[in-house]
Structure formats: C-alpha cells, structure tokens
Amino acid sequence: MRPIVREICTVAHEDLESFRPGDPANFETVVRMMIGPEGEQGSESFDISVCTPSWLEDQCQQSGYFFPQRRLVVSHWNPNHIKEFISKRISTMTAESWKDLAAKISEFSHWEFKDYRETRA
DSSP: OOEEEEEEEETTOOBTTTOOOSSTTSOEEEEEEEEEETTSSOOEEEEEEEEOHHHHHHHHHHHSOOOOOSEEEOSSOOHHHHHHHHHHHHHTOOOSSHHHHHHHHTTSSEETTTTOOOOOO
16 A cells, blocks of 8 residues: 655645745744545545754754654755655555554654544443
8 A cells, every 4th residue: 555645735724835934944834744545535634844954953042952753854945845855755655554554654744643542432
C-alpha cells in the first residue's frame, strides 16, 4: 500500500500559495497534509510545523533550549518547495496496511488519530 497526498494547506485551510509569513526568512507555521491510501477514498490529517533556522535560533535564545519535534526546517518560505519536499517524502513510503502507513507518516508529523482509542458504550 502507498500513500497519496490529497491536499497540503495551513491548519486554517488556507492555500500555501496564499499564505504569507510576516518574515519569509524567520517564521514558523503549521502545515496540514491530507493523506490517504492510493486507490481508495478518504484521507486523514497529518500536521507538521514548518520553520526556518532563524526561528529555531530565536526559540533557543528565549529559553536556552528547544526540542524540534515534527518539524520541517526550510531556509525561507517557498510554498512550491515545501509541497515538493513533503510529497517526495510521502511518495517513498509503503506498508501492508493503512494503519502501518499512517504510523510511518506520524514519525515526522502529528497524525489526527495517533492516540485514538475506541471507547465501549
């Protein structure tokens, strides 16, 4: 099974081409990827923080440290490159099931169902 990226936007569902960070060389924003199994209907959301080294440096200077989990670090805001980086990373993945595939994707992003547990009524 392979994943397919159906949409990449901001968490506010704004198109990446329309989004403009205050400073394209010093920013952080959360990008939402809607990904589903190839050849099947539906998708699930995976979020990743996109930021610049300058933004990371600012965070370190404020507190003395920073744990950069689930981040894509880019030199500056370029929506086409960001989409390309994400799509390329996703396109290399395979797994036996959607659950296994989603778990692989969630190693570098936040999957909406990562900690989901069914409850019994």
